[in-house]
Amino acid sequence: MKQSLIQALQNRLEEGRLLENQPLKEYTSFRIGGAASVLLLPKTAAELQACLRVLSEYGETPYIIGAGSNILAPDEGLDRVVICLRSMAEVRRVSENEIEAEAGALLSKTAVFAKNEGLSGMEFAHGIPGTVGGAVFMNAGAYGGEISHVCKAVTVLERSGEIRELSCDEAAFGYRTSRFENSGEIVLCARFSLIPASSDEIGAKMAELLQRRRASQPLEQPSAGSTFKRPVGGYAAALIDQAGLKGLQIGGAAVSEKHAGFVVNLGGATAADVRALIAQIQEKVKENSGIQLEPEVRIW
Numbered sequence: 001m002k003q004s005l006i007q008a009l010q011n012r013l014e015e016g017r018l019l020e021n022q023p024l025k026e027y028t029s030f031r032i033g034g035a036a037s038v039l040l041l042p043k044t045a046a047e048l049q050a051c052l053r054v055l056s057e058y059g060e061t062p063y064i065i066g067a068g069s070n071i072l073a074p075d076e077g078l079d080r081v082v083i084c085l086r087s088m089a090e091v092r093r094v095s096e097n098e099i100e101a102e103a104g105a106l107l108s109k110t111a112v113f114a115k116n117e118g119l120s121g122m123e124f125a126h127g128i129p130g131t132v133g134g135a136v137f138m139n140a141g142a143y144g145g146e147i148s149h150v151c152k153a154v155t156v157l158e159r160s161g162e163i164r165e166l167s168c169d170e171a172a173f174g175y176r177t178s179r180f181e182n183s184g185e186i187v188l189c190a191r192f193s194l195i196p197a198s199s200d201e202i203g204a205k206m207a208e209l210l211q212r213r214r215a216s217q218p219l220e221q222p223s224a225g226s227t228f229k230r231p232v233g234g235y236a237a238a239l240i241d242q243a244g245l246k247g248l249q250i251g252g253a254a255v256s257e258k259h260a261g262f263v264v265n266l267g268g269a270t271a272a273d274v275r276a277l278i279a280q281i282q283e284k285v286k287e288n289s290g291i292q293l294e295p296e297v298r299i300w
């Protein structure tokens with residue numbers, strides 16, 4: 001990576017917010033991934049915007065990371081600029097029934113904020129370990145709720161450095177997808193339209209969903225959540241279980257015994273182990289059921 005690019009980026013950020021050779025395993029819930037040559041931790045949209053303008057001048061496209069809870073990063077690392085948005089994490093109430101959250105705000109924090117404001121609708125998101133930006137990108141969802149149900153508008157930064165607001169329709173949400181998969185825009189913040197309700201009832205719902213999650217998911221082991229999208233006409237976990245793959249292990253990666261939809265890192269798993277296991281699961285499930293599973297986890 002050019003030293004002049006690193007210097008130009010450094011000049012746009014506060015001291016200590018450009019880090020070199022950062023192991024991506026420390027930024028992903030899978031605890032897998034080699035070093036990123038340069039990792040930026042902008043604190044404000046203005047800093048991010050200034051960095052993007054520099055990157056655009058150098059013809060560099062950065063990788064974006066929120067909580068890293070849906071990413072499999074490569075073992076060999078990335079000789080690229082990775083921008084982590086976790087430091088942009090403010091959540092505020094903007095009207096009678098709306099809150100706005102910056103991209104790096106955790107969903108758990110956003111859901112608790114909504115509860116404390118007596119606003120219902122974010123309960124489904126409380127146990128999803130991602131940020132608002134990653135959740136908008138993925139149209140994350142659980143227990144019948146999803147981002148598209150509550151999202152009113154998304155403010156984005158185009159790769160050129162321009163900021164604009166998109167409506168929920170423009171975000172083109174689909175099942176675990178959105179326009180951001182292809183647009184290259186960075187989600188800066190999202191506005192959620194919620195319904196006034198009792199904080200106690202919202203809190204009780206959140207606690208119940210968290211309990212269901214703890215009972216069914218291997219939260220004690222590193223993973224990226226559900227490895228595969230739900231296929232038409234079935235559930236990935238059930239298909240994997242029916243193919244007899246629970247516990248199947250390659251290197252340090254295994255199909256969880258507790259929830260067959262999760263690939264977990266038993267300790268020391270590499271991205272190569274996980275990719276090989278994903279390929280084997282896809283092959284065996286296809287043989288057994290005729291259904292082709294599609295990864296939900298973003299393989300970098």
Ligand SMILES: Cc1cc2nc3c(=O)[nH]c(=O)nc-3n(C[C@H](O)[C@H](O)[C@H](O)COP(=O)(O)OP(=O)(O)OC[C@H]3O[C@@H](n4cnc5c(N)ncnc54)[C@H](O)[C@@H]3O)c2cc1C
Nearest residue numbers: 066067068069070130131133134135137140141142187225
């Ligand atoms: C234990 C566990 C349970 C989970 N349960 C669920 C669940 O119930 N439902 C569910 O939907 N998911 C679940 N997930 C997956 C994951 O938490 C979600 O997909 C979450 O929305 C990802 O957010 P993130 O901030 O971690 O995104 P990351 O993993 O950091 O990024 C995911 C993708 O979004 C892009 N991205 C991130 N931030 C931005 C941004 N600001 N602008 C543009 N692009 C961006 C990244 O480049 C990447 O392509 C689970 C994961 C784990 C580990």
